[in-house]
Amino acid sequence: MATATxxxxxxxxxxxxxxxxxxxxxxxxxxxHNAISxxxxxxxxxxxxxxxxxxxxxxxxxxSKSPAYFMSRSFAFNSVHGRMPSxxxxxxxxxxxxxxxxxxxxxxxxxxGMGQFVHLMRRNLPMIYIIEDNxxxxxxxxxFSATADIGSKLKTGVxxxxxxxxxxAMAIQLGATFVGRSxxxxxxxxxxxxxxxxxxxxxxxxxxxxxxxTFNDHEGSTKSxxxxxxxxxxxxxxxxxxxxxxxxxxxxxGEVYEVEMHDGSNLRLRKLHEEYDPTDKANAVRTLMxxxxxxxxxxxxxxxxxxxxxxxDQLSVVDVPLATLPESVxxxxxxxxxxxxxxxx
Amino acid sequence: MATxxxxxxQEQGALSTNRRITNDFSINVATxxxxxxxxxxxxxxxxxxxxxxxxxxxxxxPSNIAGLPTWYTIRASKDGYVxxxxxxxxxxxxxxxxxxxxxxxxxxxxxAIYEEGxxxxxxxxDVACYPVPFDxxxxxxxxxxxxxxxxxxxVYVGVLAYLLRIDLGVVEKCVQKQFARKQKVxxxxxxxxxxxxEYARTNFTKQxxxxxxxxxxxxxxxxxxGNAACGMGAVFAGVTxxxxxxxxxxxxxxxxxxxxxxxxxxxxxxxxTFAVVQAEDELAAIGMVLGAGWAGARSMTSTSxxxxxxxxxxAGLGYYAEIPGVIFDVQRTGPATGMPTRxxxxxxxxxxxxxxxxxxxxxxxxxxxxxCFEFGHDAFDLAERLQTPxxxxxxxxxxxxxxxxxxFKYPDKPLDRGKVLTAEDLNRLGSFARYHDVxxxxxxxxxxxxxxxxxxxxxxxxxxxxxxxxxxxxxDEYQAVMERLSRKxxxxxxxxxxxxxxxxxxxxxxxxxxxxxxxxxxxxxxxxKKEYGKDVDYMRIRAYPFAHEIHDFVAAxxxxxxxxxxxxxxxxxxxxxxxxxxxxxxLRSILHYNGLPVDARTITEEFATKEGL
Numbered sequence: 001m002a003t004a005t006x007x008x009x010x011x012x013x014x015x016x017x018x019x020x021x022x023x024x025x026x027x028x029x030x031x032x033h034n035a036i037s038x039x040x041x042x043x044x045x046x047x048x049x050x051x052x053x054x055x056x057x058x059x060x061x062x063x064s065k066s067p068a069y070f071m072s073r074s075f076a077f078n079s080v081h082g083r084m085p086s087x088x089x090x091x092x093x094x095x096x097x098x099x100x101x102x103x104x105x106x107x108x109x110x111x112x113g114m115g116q117f118v119h120l121m122r123r124n125l126p127m128i129y130i131i132e133d134n135x136x137x138x139x140x141x142x143x144f145s146a147t148a149d150i151g152s153k154l155k156t157g158v159x160x161x162x163x164x165x166x167x168x169a170m171a172i173q174l175g176a177t178f179v180g181r182s183x184x185x186x187x188x189x190x191x192x193x194x195x196x197x198x199x200x201x202x203x204x205x206x207x208x209x210x211x212x213x214t215f216n217d218h219e220g221s222t223k224s225x226x227x228x229x230x231x232x233x234x235x236x237x238x239x240x241x242x243x244x245x246x247x248x249x250x251x252x253x254g255e256v257y258e259v260e261m262h263d264g265s266n267l268r269l270r271k272l273h274e275e276y277d278p279t280d281k282a283n284a285v286r287t288l289m290x291x292x293x294x295x296x297x298x299x300x301x302x303x304x305x306x307x308x309x310x311x312x313d314q315l316s317v318v319d320v321p322l323a324t325l326p327e328s329v330x331x332x333x334x335x336x337x338x339x340x341x342x343x344x345x
Numbered sequence: 346m347a348t349x350x351x352x353x354x355q356e357q358g359a360l361s362t363n364r365r366i367t368n369d370f371s372i373n374v375a376t377x378x379x380x381x382x383x384x385x386x387x388x389x390x391x392x393x394x395x396x397x398x399x400x401x402x403x404x405x406x407p408s409n410i411a412g413l414p415t416w417y418t419i420r421a422s423k424d425g426y427v428x429x430x431x432x433x434x435x436x437x438x439x440x441x442x443x444x445x446x447x448x449x450x451x452x453x454x455x456x457a458i459y460e461e462g463x464x465x466x467x468x469x470x471d472v473a474c475y476p477v478p479f480d481x482x483x484x485x486x487x488x489x490x491x492x493x494x495x496x497x498x499x500v501y502v503g504v505l506a507y508l509l510r511i512d513l514g515v516v517e518k519c520v521q522k523q524f525a526r527k528q529k530v531x532x533x534x535x536x537x538x539x540x541x542x543e544y545a546r547t548n549f550t551k552q553x554x555x556x557x558x559x560x561x562x563x564x565x566x567x568x569x570x571g572n573a574a575c576g577m578g579a580v581f582a583g584v585t586x587x588x589x590x591x592x593x594x595x596x597x598x599x600x601x602x603x604x605x606x607x608x609x610x611x612x613x614x615x616x617x618t619f620a621v622v623q624a625e626d627e628l629a630a631i632g633m634v635l636g637a638g639w640a641g642a643r644s645m646t647s648t649s650x651x652x653x654x655x656x657x658x659x660a661g662l663g664y665y666a667e668i669p670g671v672i673f674d675v676q677r678t679g680p681a682t683g684m685p686t687r688x689x690x691x692x693x694x695x696x697x698x699x700x701x702x703x704x705x706x707x708x709x710x711x712x713x714x715x716x717c718f719e720f721g722h723d724a725f726d727l728a729e730r731l732q733t734p735x736x737x738x739x740x741x742x743x744x745x746x747x748x749x750x751x752x753f754k755y756p757d758k759p760l761d762r763g764k765v766l767t768a769e770d771l772n773r774l775g776s777f778a779r780y781h782d783v784x785x786x787x788x789x790x791x792x793x794x795x796x797x798x799x800x801x802x803x804x805x806x807x808x809x810x811x812x813x814x815x816x817x818x819x820x821d822e823y824q825a826v827m828e829r830l831s832r833k834x835x836x837x838x839x840x841x842x843x844x845x846x847x848x849x850x851x852x853x854x855x856x857x858x859x860x861x862x863x864x865x866x867x868x869x870x871x872x873x874k875k876e877y878g879k880d881v882d883y884m885r886i887r888a889y890p891f892a893h894e895i896h897d898f899v900a901a902x903x904x905x906x907x908x909x910x911x912x913x914x915x916x917x918x919x920x921x922x923x924x925x926x927x928x929x930x931x932l933r934s935i936l937h938y939n940g941l942p943v944d945a946r947t948i949t950e951e952f953a954t955k956e957g958l
Binding site: 019051052053055067068072073074075076077078079080083085086087088089090091092093094095097098115116118119315316317318319321322323324325327329330331332334336337338340341344345 | 565566567568569577580581582583584585586588605608609610612615616617618619620622624625626628629630631632633634635636637638639640641642643644658659662752753755756759760792793794795796797798799801802803804805806807808816
């Protein structure tokens, strides 16, 4: 760790940002994923999340390596390709008091991991699921993934002819309760979205377009920095006021959709598209489908539902972690076995 | 039964009315799947049990919801043999489609009870035939057509009770227990039993030698199936996270565990101290198990062969990242879909090495319902002690059939939660390296997510890692971890259930077996002694990695037959990998793999042939 300056800025739990840093990234210089790691660090720091209360979960791929590059004080599990959802589900069942942050990629989610992804969304497991989406397989040197757009071109000249899977539309339809899309290059939007994500209780699914500088940042790519800078079309402007912030913001209520989050924070979505209502599921899906037709990359918070019970709520488990319940609670007494044996005689 | 061996049945000789065969025969009830014969068969089994006679029941059922033939065999054995008998002497032919085959499979001198319209007597002059007008009797009993097919089955219970001289009072108690709290249902069902009994008493003269006579061999015993026993073991091990995907024949294990969790593990406020999740597939089920195990919960899943195949990748992660979890595999007949409702011991090799790379797993091999309970419990201690997935390899025969047993004993040791560092420990130690072998037992110390200490966290990964859980591609660091894992597995030999020397005399010949082969093998040992005058030693293997006693047993014998229920001699193969070269040549195999549980006669014949007896 770097030596702290004499009076480093600390967050509201008294930690300097350095306590949220991770190991040195081994991803390519300029990789969008590194910017996302930085935003995660900022968001966790600004929200004053205790690093020890965080589980960093991932699958396999460039994206899934990135939890090593932020928050070294948090517990991490880099699991198997496409299966991070199930591992996270198990970990949260064992300890539902933890904050789970999953980092996946477009291959890890939309191809090999699709089976687990859809069921994760369906369960509304309380976790943050980030797709670091570059439309391409990096570690195997540049094959298309299932989020690549029709007509998008590989460096080798290969054109993608299959339609992309819109993970946001899917997540909304399947039951995720906080769904958004951002761009790794949009610091402000991504940070605000992540902070709101931390305040949300339920499945947060954020698809972050994160250009691959090595295999998918050229002319003809629809996941390049240039393409995003030109085609990023925010549907709303995200303002987030944490529960511990004491800020009064003036706004015209007609222009802002205000959401009170589970922890008392406020999410303010300034409408950029006319009358976009982020609680209208069908409209959200339709808007995304229409944008796709128009080759627009819509970003922003598409859908939010702060009321739906989470998977943990539905299981009605005790509030303390199941993992560390004492034997006196988990092992039924001798009398229980005796009565079972009597009934079987 | 249709699948029986006619030739062998006839070896027992023709019926002699002077002979009296007491408490030593099998009853085969041939019905149609979905016709609700389970209750009737259960009452019959428990009535014989209630007479104090050792008894076992086997359901031979199709992979179908309704309509295909199914057979239920009940074996009464005064000597306490509980393995499948190759043929049954008493037939209840309730399925017109298989009735002809069924009666042809009876041994000479057998008994056939059937719907009188089937006129089965035409096929066998050497069998005692008791035609019963089931339809007429049932119609009179039960005006509601919907219930008739269920009640019809209770009529044969009554007929058998009279013919075999089963105490009607005992049957009444069993019916009562079966339909506890439902007086109307009891009345209807016991009424049917009485009708069958009365019909037989009025119309039949006993012309067969088979009798059930009261004994006192079942006092204090319980009847339970292996899946329920495994589920119970897990609950008394304090399991907290259960993730599963439905698959025959393991589903009832989870159902049993879930029932018990709901019964014993809900707080007065109505909150569960457990979570049961039906996952989207077996990949997710094992993923949840490992996620939960990593976060410190006692977690389990239950599956069968196809599910095991799907769990392979995660099993390797569990081994390499050293995460506890318990996987019950109730084996069925493979390969591929195989015969989902038939039994086999054919997952042994795939489970022992499940996953790519150099992976080895601890495998427990229960050979009775008692061991289903005990191993179902101990597997959790072993998984957390060894920080690795532990497999409990049961099978359909053990899991889905009813077995007699002494009552299970309450675990006498506290739970072993393994090596876990707390925040206080870390305050004292300053830091820790997750995979460092501090104690010389090749097991590192771990922390659980949420441990409140800045040095508590570590990075769990399936990629190459060093002692400190850091990513590595350095040859020596990678190899050091692999060598420690190998040492850990070696040490597990001493921690897993030791084998049992069932018979250890001075014979030059030894037998090795595991799991449900034990039931038939014990009977076969008696047959070999009685028919060939030979004493043979026998050791039952109860776990992999193998304890040193197994090596000693092979060393002490000239020839060792490994008896198992698969085609490829999987246990023998596993032993060959483990034994010194000069011992390997001693191994021979006796194999049975047609999907039916192995029977003693098959083993005895194969042994006699191989030994030239």
